[in-house]
Amino acid sequence: MIYGTIAVLIRGFCIDLTGKPQFVVYERAGQGKIPAHALALEIRLGESEEGTVGVIQKAYTAWKAEKSAAAGEVPLPSCAAVYTDGKLAALYWIDNDLDSARKRLTEQNDSPRAGTPAISGEVINAAERAAVVKNRVTLVTGGAQGIGEEIARSLAAAGAVVFIADLNLEGAQKLTDQINTIEQRTAALALAVNVADEQSVEAMFSAIAESSGGLDLCISNAGVLKAGSVLEQDLADFKFVTDINYTGFFVISKFAGRLLRLQHLTAPAWKTDIIQINSKSGLEGSNKNGAYSGGKFGGLGLVASFAMELVEYNIKVNAVCPGNFLDGPLWSHPEKGLFAQYLNTGKVPGAKTVVDVRAFYENKVPMKRGCTGKDLIRAIYYIVEQEYETGQAVPVTGGQVMLH
Ligand SMILES: NC(=O)c1ccc[n+]([C@@H]2O[C@H](COP(=O)([O-])OP(=O)(O)OC[C@H]3O[C@@H](n4cnc5c(N)ncnc54)[C@H](O)[C@@H]3O)[C@@H](O)[C@H]2O)c1
Incomplete structure (x- = not known):
């Protein structure tokens, strides 16, 4: 033992x-x-x-x-x-x-x-939805920047303890220090992880169990994008994207599932969550971006399958499918961001500046803007609060992808 x-x-x-x-x-x-x-x-x-x-x-x-x-x-x-x-x-x-x-x-x-003894069916006021994560132990992989950073900040502000796990430990530590200063408590802890490496993921979950005693909410967010035509893309690039976005979610779910199942032995009525940050590209194809879109489609197959198996342990497994997060570094980084790349490669016809490229993508959305951290955290609170749903994908796309 x-x-x-x-x-x-x-x-x-x-x-x-x-x-x-x-x-x-x-x-x-x-x-x-x-x-x-x-x-x-x-x-x-x-x-x-x-x-x-x-x-x-x-x-x-x-x-x-x-x-x-x-x-x-x-x-x-x-x-x-x-x-x-x-x-x-x-x-x-x-x-x-x-x-x-x-x-x-x-x-x-x-x-x-x-x-006070446990009572079932506690009612949560919708205006206080964030209360569903108060004092919960949470994990965000790829939490050092972008969408993961937004989620980590929101969880901490709502009273959770959040493990920020990233390949970039320095970035995770920097964010952790900032969050703890803002929150004036140990609201965040940084961990190093490579989600595509089984040993690294197993060690991360052991570290979580040893420093907090367990976990309530696992957010599998780490992901990468390397666009490329099916006619041109190197197999190595295809595998790189697939290893992190698709296989990485399997590895995270495997060890998160083991930890949450163990906790279930002594907390059988307690519901826990695994949430994959998927994408609108998991719901519709993405031109010259097959490795990404295919991995995200596959991710939803894993979500539904793991949900069926883990429901026995009161573990819900769901996905959130964000639209384009235009304010994050993936899009907005001045040199490496997609706005700059798409401008330089002429992907958006007639665009003369990054502002034109951004406007092009905003105009694809019925709600005329990119997805924000606030939009995503609402979906996460909904999933945690909703005890009667598992194996689902919640789109957060401003109407860009409508379920059919
Ligand atoms: N940005 C968008 O428009 C968008 C839209 C829909 C879905 N998503 C999804 O949201 C998630 C986060 O995207 P983002 O835009 O914030 O990306 P990002 O590139 O800004 O951040 C990703 C983070 O993951 C970390 N990371 C990368 N590989 C890792 C690995 N092997 N192990 C651990 N950490 C690793 C990086 O260090 C980085 O901190 C991804 O799963 C992505 O597919 C993004």
Whole structure:
């Protein structure tokens, strides 16, 4: 049994008691003493996940009998101590938000908490839709810039903790620092990942489990675009795009699914989400851009298939299909952006400046503008809030692509 796995099971157990998000941070404890109020868990080496669930449940029943709580409240541990052969192996510090859990570790404060028991069917006021991510643990791959950056900023502003994972660790770290300064709390954490590399993705999910105790919302956003004619494009370029946009989503879903399934063992009623940032090019072809469009079409096949399989664990899998995000670097970068490229290659007939190119693309949209981060985050909140839908693609295209 590895420490991250136990963190996820403890988090799930506390979520199940309260119906609310929880955070778990752990420390290896060497030969230390078990804190007086800790939930003591004797876990044998090699214990199975199911066996560990039984240990947690039994230990909690005994622990609860000794603790008092006001009427209508349940006592909650703020520390769980795992020991093997009489020796303390690790301490897990638990609280409602990440900074409080970290403070408990620093102060070694194991005083028990109390929470209201979980009730199902909590009503969310539509005006406060962002509340669906408050205190949730979220992940945005490719979060260092562009669409991912917009999503990460919005999630943090809505009260979530967001792991910003990117090939560009420096960019992810810079954004994380900015967000934490704005939010005045640990709202973001940076991680390095290459979504096309299985080992890198597995290590990323282990790091998430070990630093927060689990995950509620995984946004698979990292993606690339290399346009090219079917008659000309190099196989290497085709594979590069496919590896990241299509295969990368499989790899992310594989390890996200494993983590969320584990959490489900102790939080069976808790719903979690995997959301792929797809594209309008996943709903209609894209001329001389087959690698991109094909990978995005395929992504929707994966979304629907994974949704069927993972529903058993209360994991929803959906996609958001944005129209052109014209303000992001992919389009607007002064040298490398698509506006500059399309101007230089004469792709837009009669265009003399990048402003003309932009106007051409805006005019393709019935709503006459590009997609923004605000448009996308609304779709994400909708998907998280909507408990009765999975395997779907939500278009956010200003009417450019209409479902038929
Ligand atoms: N920009 C648009 O108009 C648009 C429209 C529809 C959909 N999308 C989709 O939105 C997503 C984000 O696009 P964007 O425009 O913000 O792109 P972007 O190029 O601005 O940002 C992509 C981010 O992903 C990271 N990344 C690239 N390869 C990676 C890898 N292998 N592992 C981890 N991180 C990696 C990059 O470092 C970068 O930070 C993509 O999936 C894209 O297909 C974009």
